[in-house]
Amino acid sequence: MTTTIMRTTARVTVPVVLVVAISLFLQGHNLPGGGFIGGVLTAAAFVLIYVAYDLDYLESGVLGREVEHGTSVFEQRTVTAYRRILLAGLVVVLASGFGGMLIGDPFLTQGYVHLEGVPIYREVELASALLFDLGVYLVVVGSVLTIVSVVSAE
Amino acid sequence: MSLLVIAPLLVAVTTAVCTLALGRRPRLQRAASVGGAVGYVASVSVAVWALVLGPAAPGAAVYQVGDWPAPFGITLVLDGLSAFMLTMAAGVGIASILFSVRYVSRENQRVYYHPLFHMLLVGVTGAFLTGDLFNLFVWFEVMLIASYVFVAFYGTDHATAASFRYLVMNVFGSALMLVAVGGLYAATGTLNMADMARRLATPDAYGIDPAPVVGLSALLLAVFALKAGLVPFQFWVPGAYTAAPAPITAMFAGVTKKVGIYAIVRCYFTVFATASVPVDLPGLTAASPLGFLAPVLGAMGVASIAVGGFGAVGRDRLESVFAYSSVGQVGFIAVPVAIAAAADPAGAFRGVAIAAALVFALHHALAKGLLFLAAAAVEDATKTGRLRHLGGLAGHSPVLSGAVFVGLLSLIGLPPLTGFFGKFLAFDAAVRGIASNPGPSSALALVALLVGAVLTILYATRVWTSGFWGRETAAVEVASADSGQVAVLVALAAAVVLVGVGFDPVYRFAETAATAALDSEAYVDVVGLNGGDRA
Numbered sequence: 001m002t003t004t005i006m007r008t009t010a011r012v013t014v015p016v017v018l019v020v021a022i023s024l025f026l027q028g029h030n031l032p033g034g035g036f037i038g039g040v041l042t043a044a045a046f047v048l049i050y051v052a053y054d055l056d057y058l059e060s061g062v063l064g065r066e067v068e069h070g071t072s073v074f075e076q077r078t079v080t081a082y083r084r085i086l087l088a089g090l091v092v093v094l095a096s097g098f099g100g101m102l103i104g105d106p107f108l109t110q111g112y113v114h115l116e117g118v119p120i121y122r123e124v125e126l127a128s129a130l131l132f133d134l135g136v137y138l139v140v141v142g143s144v145l146t147i148v149s150v151v152s153a154e
Numbered sequence: 155m156s157l158l159v160i161a162p163l164l165v166a167v168t169t170a171v172c173t174l175a176l177g178r179r180p181r182l183q184r185a186a187s188v189g190g191a192v193g194y195v196a197s198v199s200v201a202v203w204a205l206v207l208g209p210a211a212p213g214a215a216v217y218q219v220g221d222w223p224a225p226f227g228i229t230l231v232l233d234g235l236s237a238f239m240l241t242m243a244a245g246v247g248i249a250s251i252l253f254s255v256r257y258v259s260r261e262n263q264r265v266y267y268h269p270l271f272h273m274l275l276v277g278v279t280g281a282f283l284t285g286d287l288f289n290l291f292v293w294f295e296v297m298l299i300a301s302y303v304f305v306a307f308y309g310t311d312h313a314t315a316a317s318f319r320y321l322v323m324n325v326f327g328s329a330l331m332l333v334a335v336g337g338l339y340a341a342t343g344t345l346n347m348a349d350m351a352r353r354l355a356t357p358d359a360y361g362i363d364p365a366p367v368v369g370l371s372a373l374l375l376a377v378f379a380l381k382a383g384l385v386p387f388q389f390w391v392p393g394a395y396t397a398a399p400a401p402i403t404a405m406f407a408g409v410t411k412k413v414g415i416y417a418i419v420r421c422y423f424t425v426f427a428t429a430s431v432p433v434d435l436p437g438l439t440a441a442s443p444l445g446f447l448a449p450v451l452g453a454m455g456v457a458s459i460a461v462g463g464f465g466a467v468g469r470d471r472l473e474s475v476f477a478y479s480s481v482g483q484v485g486f487i488a489v490p491v492a493i494a495a496a497a498d499p500a501g502a503f504r505g506v507a508i509a510a511a512l513v514f515a516l517h518h519a520l521a522k523g524l525l526f527l528a529a530a531a532v533e534d535a536t537k538t539g540r541l542r543h544l545g546g547l548a549g550h551s552p553v554l555s556g557a558v559f560v561g562l563l564s565l566i567g568l569p570p571l572t573g574f575f576g577k578f579l580a581f582d583a584a585v586r587g588i589a590s591n592p593g594p595s596s597a598l599a600l601v602a603l604l605v606g607a608v609l610t611i612l613y614a615t616r617v618w619t620s621g622f623w624g625r626e627t628a629a630v631e632v633a634s635a636d637s638g639q640v641a642v643l644v645a646l647a648a649a650v651v652l653v654g655v656g657f658d659p660v661y662r663f664a665e666t667a668a669t670a671a672l673d674s675e676a677y678v679d680v681v682g683l684n685g686g687d688r689a
Contacts (some may be wrong), residue, residue, distance in 0.1 A: 090171045098164075100221075107160055108220040 010052035017045040035133035039140025073153040082146040089138025096131040158201040159217035170272035187268035191251040198244040206237040214680040223685035225346030229285035234670030246408035254401040256638035274300040316393035334373035348681035354429035382414030385457035395477035400530030408519035444495040452492035456602040458485030463609030472529035493587040508668035510579035517576035524561040524646040535633040546626030557643035562614040571654040
């Protein structure tokens with residue numbers, strides 16, 4: 001699939017997809033969107049890169065590293081990184097759940113503050129639900145990309 | 155609001171994440187996994203004692219997750235019934251993980267075994283605690299996703315086929331459940347179980363029509379029966395039970411099957427029982443969803459006893475015998491529940507029958523957990539699970555055989571073991587069912603229990619005589635049982651004996667659970683549906 005048309009399309013669409021993913025993730029706690037859908041879209045952008053270039057492109061082309069083909073796909077550096085992202089997401093979700101308990105609220109209790117007078121934005125809403133969403137986002141990105149790279153390596 | 159209600163869930167989910175994080179340090183991972191299971195047992199015991207059984211206990215407690223008031227948020231409820239089921243899960247869970255550490259190979263333990271085990275525990279705990287119908291669906295999924303991986307764990311042809319069947323069945327079941335939950339939401343306007351019970355009790359006050367509830371509850375019954383492995387949904391059981399790692403099979407038989415039974419009891423007796431809907435089907439007229447449940451679940455139970463019993467008699471592998479036996483034993487749990495559904499709502503007999511089902515469930519969890527683990531220990535020692543290659547184990551490894559002997563006797567129902575009380579109470583319920591509701595269906599239930607009991611004696615005796623008595627075969631002569639595995643088996647066998655010897659408090663616990671299951675008003679009071687009052 002590594003045709004010029006495919007590569008050019010990917011080069012244009014991937015940044016758009018990533019920006020949409022991030023905006024969906026940021027607005028998710030009170031508008032349509034959220035960590036899950038943002039994570040799926042981000043993973044889709046990566047899958048597009050995988051399809052247009054190849055599985056090693058992220059390491060060799062983007063990060064400029066030598067790709068080590070070890071004994072198992074699970075040992076590859078990108079896959080290890082995806083699994084770490086998944087784990088980090090779980091930790092963030094759990095921590096955001098426990099966070100409210102530190103100040104005596106029940107598990108998973110969320111809060112928010114409105115910040116006034118911020119330059120450019122003027123008013124910004126900071127919601128603790130965003131932290132929970134971040135965890136979900138990381139879990140989705142990590143797990144989908146692990147599955148995609150392991151399955152497509154076979 | 156008590157933190158103790160959610161404590162078991164938090165312990166299990168934290169352990170799952172910790173064991174995942176420790177994937178590169180196998181020794182620490184095993185320690186964390188066992189430590190987490192010990193913590194789980196401790197949190198369950200403290201919660202059950204402080205909230206349900208202790209002298210100063212309120213009897214039930216509620217936890218509103220995220221501080222959203224019921225019925226809008228997700229409510230967790232720990233009452234007598236949930237406490238009984240959680241205690242059972244904790245007992246089987248700790249035995250299973252201790253056995254896993256000694257049984258599953260080190261390499262396989264590193265492949266997400268421990269995180270998945272604790273996720274399975276998370277799903278089970280959530281299902282027992284939740285007071286929200288949709289949330290019950292979510293916990294079922296958590297439990298199932300872990301189960302799928304475990305059934306496919308060894309990656310053999312047999313395991314992949316069994317896992318695929320299990321997956322297809324349960325995806326279909328989940329879709330049905332979602333339809334039923336959505337329908338109930340449309341019909342009653344709520345997903346909170348307590349709120350649903352309240353609305354169904356006084357439908358006019360809320361402007362709802364409870365008529366669709368019977369049909370939707372029938373959909374739910376099919377899903378729950380699938381989880382419990384009742385006939386006609388039993389065919390995934392033998393494949394999945396023989397494919398999964400043995401300690402997980404002990405969990406499947408001892409705990410996840412009971413989730414199906416629990417869900418039937420909770421939904422029908424606590425929630426749907428409050429509705430008075432005329433049921434008019436060909437050959438079946440009743441005044442409430444329970445009147446529908448009684449004959450249907452009774453027929454399923456009777457069929458399960460027959461299929462499980464006859465299936466177990468002819469099997470050659472130890473695990474297969476116990477897997478079919480498991481199908482039959484769930485029938486023994488379902489029949490008292492059906493008798494309770496047919497009983498007079500005002501009488502005390504309904505509670506007695508539910509308590510009988512719960513005691514049988516406890517017996518099955520302990521004895522079948524023990525037997526599945528013992529089958530694994532035998533296979534580990536002799537490298538074969540086939541009865542025709544076994545023989546003379548009783549003389550070769552007496553301690554292991556002693557534990558199996560206790561398990562088999564409990565299955566048959568010899569006093570003073572737990573199984574005796576389970577069977578005794580089931581028969582007691584069946585006989586009383588005939589007295590209070592004379593007719594061919596009540597008589598059929600009793601006959602089925604008798605036939606089931608005879609079949610149990612038959613296959614238990616067959617396992618014992620061909621596997622453990624007689625001359626030592628070549629496989630047995632070179633066998634050496636792992637002492638750690640045997641220690642877990644002995645502990646479980648001791649539990650089977652002790653629960654039977656000191657049966658009085660156990661029965662009181664079961665009675666408390668049955669009372670909690672039947673008392674919808676108390677359930678509604680505990681949940682405290684004050685959401686909206688603040689506005």
